[in-house]
Amino acid sequence: AQSVTQLGSHVSVSEGALVLLRCNYSSSVPPYLFWYVQYPNQGLQLLLKYTTGATLVKGINGFEAEFKKSETSFHLTKPSAHMSDAAEYFCAVSGAGTASKLTFGTGTRLQVTL
Amino acid sequence: GAVVSQHPSRVICKSGTSVKIECRSLDFQATTMFWYRQFPKKSLMLMATSNEGSKATYEQGVEKDKFLINHASLTLSTLTVTSAHPEDSSFYICSARPGQVYEAFFGQGTRLTVV
Numbered sequence: 001a002q003s004v005t006q007l008g009s010h011v012s013v014s015e016g017a018l019v020l021l022r023c024n025y026s027s028s029v030p031p032y033l034f035w036y037v038q039y040p041n042q043g044l045q046l047l048l049k050y051t052t053g054a055t056l057v058k059g060i061n062g063f064e065a066e067f068k069k070s071e072t073s074f075h076l077t078k079p080s081a082h083m084s085d086a087a088e089y090f091c092a093v094s095g096a097g098t099a100s101k102l103t104f105g106t107g108t109r110l111q112v113t114l
Numbered sequence: 115g116a117v118v119s120q121h122p123s124r125v126i127c128k129s130g131t132s133v134k135i136e137c138r139s140l141d142f143q144a145t146t147m148f149w150y151r152q153f154p155k156k157s158l159m160l161m162a163t164s165n166e167g168s169k170a171t172y173e174q175g176v177e178k179d180k181f182l183i184n185h186a187s188l189t190l191s192t193l194t195v196t197s198a199h200p201e202d203s204s205f206y207i208c209s210a211r212p213g214q215v216y217e218a219f220f221g222q223g224t225r226l227t228v229v
Contacts, residue, residue, distance in 0.1 A: 032216050043120070043207050043220035044158075051216050090157065094216070101148070102209070102218055106157045 002027040002093045006105035014113050019078040021108045023065075023091030026072060031093045033074040034102070035065055038088045047089075050074065061085070086112045116142045116212045120221025127198055127228055135193045135224045137208030143188035144210035148218065149181075152205040164191040198228040 007022040025031055032051050036044040048059025055067040065076045074091060091105040117140040127133050137147055145166045150158040162183050163171040170183035180202075182194040191210075195202050205225050209218040 034217060036220075041123075041205070041223065041225060043118075043222045044209075046217050046219070049217050096216070101160060101163065103160075104157045109155075 002029075002031070002095070002103045004091050004093050004103055004105035006089075006091050006108050008108055009106065010109045010111065012111040012113060013081045015083055016080050019063075019076070019081045019085065019110065021076040021089050021091075021110065023074045023076065023105060024072050025074060025091070025093045027093055027095070029095045032096060032100075033065075033067060034092045034094070035059065035063070035074075035076050036090045036092060038090065038107075044090065047076070081110075081112045083112050083114075086110055116140075116210075116215070116219045118208065118210050118219045118221045120208055120224055122224060123222055124225045125227070127226070129199055129228055130197055132194055132196045133198055133226060135195075135206055135208075135226075137191045137193070137210070137221050139189045139210045139212065139219075142210075142212035144191075144212060145188060147185060147191040147208055147210045149183060149191075149193050150207045150209070152207060152223075158207065161193075166191075195226065198226070200228045202226065203228045 003026050005024045034049045035047040048057050050067045058064045063078045088107050090107050092102045094100040094102045119138045121136045147164040149161045161176045164183045164185040166185045172178045185191040207223045208221045
């Protein structure tokens, strides 16, 4: 069984400020962790993923996330927010294998203000 | 990255009619595809896992006779919403994973409105 908890359904930051979106997971098997971004009326785009190896993973658009097994966390960060980062962000967990289901968190809407 | 194409992006249909949504993997073969439903301001709810050449596996609470899934080839899965009603209005998204790659790639989504 697996689940994802995203703390904060809405996060608002000023342009240029640090972005921190929180994600905690639970999984009965070694987790594969993902962050996706969704713009209005569009599908999901992968930002970054953790499978094995280095626990700090870098993704597109300047985002990165760190897998912390002891804290069962996979928080998403970006040093400096841009207006174009405003979107819905989903954390997801799965097991290994291409037939493994992805379990999504409830999402966090990021608002970026001037 | 791999490309998943979903069609149509928007559809409006009358109550009682059926609507078919296509999901294609354009540059890879997918033995497994996934269909999700997303309610406004909500997360993605997995509806079913589409298996090439065999029956789909539906999640608990999803009516398999209402949401017909066919995975006739390694690059195409279809979701048919039968006898649609206004409560079926939603955003439907498909995804697939190519080969041994662990991330899922998503279609653009289909906004279904039943009037």
